[in-house]
Amino acid sequence: MSVRIAIIGAGIMGADHARIVSEDLPGAVLQVVCDASEARARTIAEDCGAADISTDPFQTIRRGDIDAVIIASPDETHAPLSLAAIAVEKPVLCEKPLSQNAGECRAVIDAEVAHGRRFVQLGFMRRFDPSYREMKAALTDGSLGRAIMMHNTHRNVEAPANFTGQMAITNSAPHEFDVSRFMLDADYTAISVFQPAGVDAAKTGAPVFMVLETDRGQLVNIEVNNNAAYGYDVRGELVGEKGSIQLNAPVHTRSNGHLMAYERYPSDWRPRFAEAYRLQNKAFVNFVRTGRFSTIASDSWDGYCATLVAEAGVEALRTGRRVNLDTMAKPSLYKTR
Amino acid sequence: MSVRIAIIGAGIMGADHARIVSEDLPGAVLQVVCDASEARARTIAEDCGAADISTDPFQTIRRGDIDAVIIASPDETHAPLSLAAIAVEKPVLCEKPLSQNAGECRAVIDAEVAHGRRFVQLGFMRRFDPSYREMKAALTDGSLGRAIMMHNTHRNVEAPANFTGQMAITNSAPHEFDVSRFMLDADYTAISVFQPAGVDAAKTGAPVFMVLETDRGQLVNIEVNNNAAYGYDVRGELVGEKGSIQLNAPVHTRSNGHLMAYERYPSDWRPRFAEAYRLQNKAFVNFVRTGRFSTIASDSWDGYCATLVAEAGVEALRTGRRVNLDTMAKPSLYKTR
Amino acid sequence: MSVRIAIIGAGIMGADHARIVSEDLPGAVLQVVCDASEARARTIAEDCGAADISTDPFQTIRRGDIDAVIIASPDETHAPLSLAAIAVEKPVLCEKPLSQNAGECRAVIDAEVAHGRRFVQLGFMRRFDPSYREMKAALTDGSLGRAIMMHNTHRNVEAPANFTGQMAITNSAPHEFDVSRFMLDADYTAISVFQPAGVDAAKTGAPVFMVLETDRGQLVNIEVNNNAAYGYDVRGELVGEKGSIQLNAPVHTRSNGHLMAYERYPSDWRPRFAEAYRLQNKAFVNFVRTGRFSTIASDSWDGYCATLVAEAGVEALRTGRRVNLDTMAKPSLYKTR
Amino acid sequence: MSVRIAIIGAGIMGADHARIVSEDLPGAVLQVVCDASEARARTIAEDCGAADISTDPFQTIRRGDIDAVIIASPDETHAPLSLAAIAVEKPVLCEKPLSQNAGECRAVIDAEVAHGRRFVQLGFMRRFDPSYREMKAALTDGSLGRAIMMHNTHRNVEAPANFTGQMAITNSAPHEFDVSRFMLDADYTAISVFQPAGVDAAKTGAPVFMVLETDRGQLVNIEVNNNAAYGYDVRGELVGEKGSIQLNAPVHTRSNGHLMAYERYPSDWRPRFAEAYRLQNKAFVNFVRTGRFSTIASDSWDGYCATLVAEAGVEALRTGRRVNLDTMAKPSLYKTR
Structure with missing residues (x-):
């Protein structure tokens, strides 16, 4: 069963993730493209064959047809959206930074600690x-x-x-x-x-x-x-x-x-x-499927x-x-x- | 709907193709691994999560649950197996050479000409x-x-x-x-x-x-x-x-x-x-899905x-x-x- | 008429300078090799065909058959020997540093200023x-x-x-x-x-x-x-x-x-x-012959x-x-x- | 005592040899620049500080103030001039080719054999x-x-x-x-x-x-x-x-x-x-001084x-x-x- 992914943010990085998910990521399907601009979401969704679009990231995260989330929206949204995903226990691949503010990073760490496991893989793809x-x-x-x-x-x-x-x-x-x-x-x-x-x-x-x-x-x-x-x-x-x-x-x-x-x-x-992004996203899909966090990927602590x-x-x-x-x-x- | 692939030949190249299909090829599934040695077929099939194994390549090619064939068996089998696939109009990714004998290559060309289209993508991955x-x-x-x-x-x-x-x-x-x-x-x-x-x-x-x-x-x-x-x-x-x-x-x-x-x-x-093989196989899957032969891949004529x-x-x-x-x-x- | 050079100090750098002067420096002859160890001076002198040896650097500098001096003796002798050469108005190629002490470097600068021209080319060969x-x-x-x-x-x-x-x-x-x-x-x-x-x-x-x-x-x-x-x-x-x-x-x-x-x-x-040393020494010989200080060489000020x-x-x-x-x-x- | 060199031919290669002899070749002096064009010979001679010029290569070779000859004149003159130098037993550094004609090369070999030793170092500087x-x-x-x-x-x-x-x-x-x-x-x-x-x-x-x-x-x-x-x-x-x-x-x-x-x-x-030419010419001067032909240089046989x-x-x-x-x-x- 393929992992159904929502991409939040349809800018340069979001578009790139959408292309990777749709073309180079076995075991994953691009389910939703979400962006504040419906037009931008639609463009990427059509280019990459996504099933649906949205303009509401929080609702997107909670959708029943979404197994995992890639966050590529503006920096200040990374922590709130990560927290929202943790709340519903869905794995997140979050573009760096986790937050520009260390305190906000700690909040994400606290949420993961409260749930007893890691949900956020951070996009330090290098x-x-x-x-x-x-x-x-x-x-x-x-x-x-x-x-x-x-x-x-x-x-x-x-x-x-x-x-x-x-x-x-x-x-x-x-x-x-x-x-x-x-x-x-x-x-x-x-x-x-x-x-x-x-x-x-x-x-x-x-x-x-x-x-x-x-x-x-x-x-x-x-x-x-x-x-x-x-x-x-x-x-x-x-x-x-x-x-x-x-x-x-x-x-x-x-x-x-x-x-x-x-x-x-x-x-x-x-x-x-390009190869780093492909391998990073492949590791993320593996994490979603198996529950085993990549041994080399960055997590919330690394982001902090x-x-x-x-x-x-x-x-x-x-x-x-x-x-x-x-x-x-x-x-x-x-x-x- | 994913392309269901049979790999014929479970030697070094066959194993490599099996790994590519199972790990790095979106839109394809490894359906059958076929080899004269059942044990060898089984090993690869288990490593790569293939649905089934076989020791009969001609029967494998004709199976209803197979959409396309990758031929990685010994050189002398390449032309006969390609002809068998053409006969049932299934696309083939055939490891080089098409045949060690130019006359045998011409036979494959003749078969394609008779069917009015190309079926064989040749594995000149460079x-x-x-x-x-x-x-x-x-x-x-x-x-x-x-x-x-x-x-x-x-x-x-x-x-x-x-x-x-x-x-x-x-x-x-x-x-x-x-x-x-x-x-x-x-x-x-x-x-x-x-x-x-x-x-x-x-x-x-x-x-x-x-x-x-x-x-x-x-x-x-x-x-x-x-x-x-x-x-x-x-x-x-x-x-x-x-x-x-x-x-x-x-x-x-x-x-x-x-x-x-x-x-x-x-x-x-x-x-x-490694990247050439991955991209070649991706082009093959695209060929199977769309019917459009890659503009850069080698075909039977090139093999001849x-x-x-x-x-x-x-x-x-x-x-x-x-x-x-x-x-x-x-x-x-x-x-x- | 060839420039007659005395090399003071017959260690690694002195030996290298002696070889350069004798083999690769047109217009120069190796006249004297001077070292506190007579044996070491003699070895280099014989290897490189020097006319004479000495164990007294100050006397060597004053000799009438010496036109210019290369100082390759221990660091603490660089400034005193440079001053001695300036006193008799003979050009010096001095291995770096001019001195480990900036005050001592200023003394050399003062001496040159008193004589109204530069005598010391410093061995920053790079x-x-x-x-x-x-x-x-x-x-x-x-x-x-x-x-x-x-x-x-x-x-x-x-x-x-x-x-x-x-x-x-x-x-x-x-x-x-x-x-x-x-x-x-x-x-x-x-x-x-x-x-x-x-x-x-x-x-x-x-x-x-x-x-x-x-x-x-x-x-x-x-x-x-x-x-x-x-x-x-x-x-x-x-x-x-x-x-x-x-x-x-x-x-x-x-x-x-x-x-x-x-x-x-x-x-x-x-x-x-190797090429930097050869070209540096060639520039030094040119300085001795023409009185024109190299436009790229280091001088006492640079040493300071x-x-x-x-x-x-x-x-x-x-x-x-x-x-x-x-x-x-x-x-x-x-x-x- | 410096080796007194005549350069025959004041074209590109002759000018280069003149520069090397005058600037980078210890133990050698540029005595004569010889060229069919007196003006060209004069230009190079003045640039490089040669003692004299000539327009007659054969006479130049025989001059008493010439110890060795560098031949950089047109290809067809290489063998005749080399033979002239061998006749008076003067060492030659001859630009390649020895001759465009193998028979003519053999004539140079015969002359050296008759004299019982090698005179010609060929300019295969590589x-x-x-x-x-x-x-x-x-x-x-x-x-x-x-x-x-x-x-x-x-x-x-x-x-x-x-x-x-x-x-x-x-x-x-x-x-x-x-x-x-x-x-x-x-x-x-x-x-x-x-x-x-x-x-x-x-x-x-x-x-x-x-x-x-x-x-x-x-x-x-x-x-x-x-x-x-x-x-x-x-x-x-x-x-x-x-x-x-x-x-x-x-x-x-x-x-x-x-x-x-x-x-x-x-x-x-x-x-x-540049470095190959400098080292080649240095080896030639050493040959003139010691009579020992370089162990790596090309000779007439190599030219043949x-x-x-x-x-x-x-x-x-x-x-x-x-x-x-x-x-x-x-x-x-x-x-x-």
Whole structure:
């Protein structure tokens, strides 16, 4: 019996999820597309062959013909909708962030704890990316030795018009916050934020450079540069005591022309992480069917941790000082992996 | 309604197809696994959740609960089983080669012509590989200019024990024969075969180097080296009058250790072409559902052409001479792309 | 008439300079090798065909048959010997650092100012490396846009036994301090230093990660990891508003073996920067012959700047705080480029 | 005492040699620049500080103030001038080819045999290129196992206006003929030549693809494509029974811009082989000084072998047939390495 999925939010990410569910996800059917705009919901529903549409997300979550929910609506709705799904005990694949507010993340955690199990798989899809998977494996198999540092680079062609200075920390970097923490199997204890001065004032979303420290003594640094101009480029290197490992982006060809050998960058994140999204969603369907939470996926706790460090990063940016992090005690529910 | 698939042959490729159908192919279900060995059929069927097993391929093809067939049994069975499927008008995804014998390929073509449409999609999966897709696109969009040459390298770690000298031509090179012909949109007119001498006699499957000429004046060369020792490595470069484009293998990480920066080779073809197989099979399901043959997939005619050049290659190897190719007239059925 | 050179210090770097002078430096002859150990001086002198040896560096500098001096003796002798050469108005190629002490660097600057011209070319050879040269050119020609950040990585196989914790800052990083400052055409205003904790206590020379800020608003970060284990690896990336450029190390071949494609790292800095040393020394000979100081070489002022930031870095490491830098006014002698 | 060198021929290569001798060749002085055009000779002489000029090459060779000769005049003068130098027992660094005519090469060999020693070092500079050196070392140290095949690619941006169809074989490929033969330590026994048809008739110098066989059973193939449009690009791969090794071109940086990561090609051969020329000329000076012929440089015999295969290649191109090669017996003078 196929898992019947409702997608809430029919923007870029919602459309992408709808396409994945309808084309690349065995064992799942796209039952409902829900969006505040009925027209937008209808467009996606027709493109992807959804059975129905809706404009009411809370009602959608409660529908009897819905087994699971993918939340891809605006950030501020993520926590309320996740709570609604938990209330009716339906699994959720929630786009990141769980919330921009750590307190709100804690509310989701509390709800799961009250129900005695996890419902929310968080859309930090990079954990499923084959490059990060190989990086994790190299650490686990011992070939890198003990991890010392992780370097991250996150570059976009151009920041969206609505980007503010701190959104590099709150909207872009959480991917690195989560995947580095996952990679190092550690929690952050401090964050320092640096920002180049004199950057073109006409541009939104100035670059930031962050240095994070973990409770296992490792350093994590992250460049977020949303106006990198040249392409969408995510890099990572994990440095261990015996060697290091770097992510390769999927680049299918190398061309020769115009006195250059060249490889292309995508203009946004989707080609770079297409396989990660597919595998993440496959893991979610498996979770819905079997009740077994993916051993690598992010959960509410991970979402809370990412938001906590983002909040500290904003303070570090504002004050120019290193900010220490104080993570609350981890409920036993999240220690079960 | 899902497409109900029977897989005939439960060897390495059959097992791989079974896994793809059961895990990664929306809209399809694995209905029957058929193999001469009941035990082998049962193992795969249980691993992949198939509804039934069988030891009789011809009966399997005729079953009422089977909509389409994947043929992954030994080479000599490909044509007879394809003919059986055509007889009952069921679509076939047939592992390459269609037949080792060009005459037998013509029989399949004749059967399709008699039925007035194509049934057989041939498993030259490389046409679906993202790297070859980008290569084809670079030619189509004009950035390479007119195609002049295509260089191919096909290396395996070690030839199977049963490999004979000419199997590099009849069993390995057909992938290059097909994909180069597809890339250049041309037919072969001649083949020359060279073979290094003095290779370790204890090894089966000596390397060959082939030079092919096309009716559009292009050159195609192919190294097949099944005892390359170091890894499974397929390379290709298409040279045009304005530039060239090379295949990149999917390599997810780069490691640093032991005074080296290194990237890993797989030990066989499956990781290299995993995405190609998935996309090929997805195109096959789409063909079964819609009746529209994939615009890029190989068909019986392509299978005939690959076998024809393989036969000529064997003669060229035996005689040490360039052998000219004489392709029969192409039935209009195959001109419809 | 060839330039007659005395090399002071017959250790690793002195021996390398002796080989360069004798084999690869047209217009120069190796006249004297001077070392506290007569035996060591003699060995190098014989290997490289020097006319004479000495154990007295000050006397060597004053000899009538010496036109110029290369100082490759221990760090603490660099400033006194440079001053001695300035006193007799002989050009000096001095290995870095000019001094570990900024005050002592100022004394050399004062001496040059008193003589009204520059005598000391400092051995920050990276400025001559073809990779850094291309990086600088990409900034100058405008293709990168305005420079925002520079990332540096400096890794050795293993720290020498006598390395202390802060020597990563005082002995390794000065190369990056100098070349980044040269690249960005800016002065440092602050430095923050981070250090991974929990690193194997048996190892000398723990890794450090530094973030520097410049008076033009740029960020420079530097990883120094002298126990990287896997190889000598120097990397750099200059990030501009339009794109970025990365250093490639000279790697002459790519090998395939053992399920890997691999490229080798050298075990120390000499193969990586062999061409930089040759070109630096050629520029020095040209300076001696023509009196024109190289437009790209480092001078005493650059040496002072590198030492100043190293001193601040040591304080930042000790205190765990960002340390601001206060550079003295630059004498007009050093503004002439 | 410096070696006094005369350069005969002040074209592109002659100018390059003059620059190398005057700037990068310790132990040598540029004594005379000789060219049929006095003006051209004067220009180079002044640029490079030569002591004198001449328009008479034969007289130049005999001058008492000349110790050695570099021949960079037109191809047809190479053998006569080499013979003139041998007659007065002066060492020669002769640009390739020794002659376009194998018979004329034999005359040079006869002259050297008559004098009982070698005088001519042939300008197949690739043997000195660090990439080819590492390739040779990988074969010698056993890590590749027995050599089976060597693949070569030789691409230029655009063929000169005076290029004819066969000049790809007679003027470009000799570099590959020589370096592959050197690499494999073998002699050629046959050559087959293929040529793409339908190439733009307005272009001179159509591409050729050659397959050569050696007396040790190895295959060598060579693409020469002098209208490759995109850049000067020389590639090589040596395939052994245990692995393979590929040449890397010296590329100093990698840039990111315009949705691409790119590395630049030079527009001609000089940047690619600058280090090879410098090392070759250094070896020549060492030969002049010590009388010891370089263990890796090409000599007259090598020049003869390259011309012999070029002549066979022209016949193979004309007839469309494999042409067998018949090398004369090698005089003992050339067996001494």
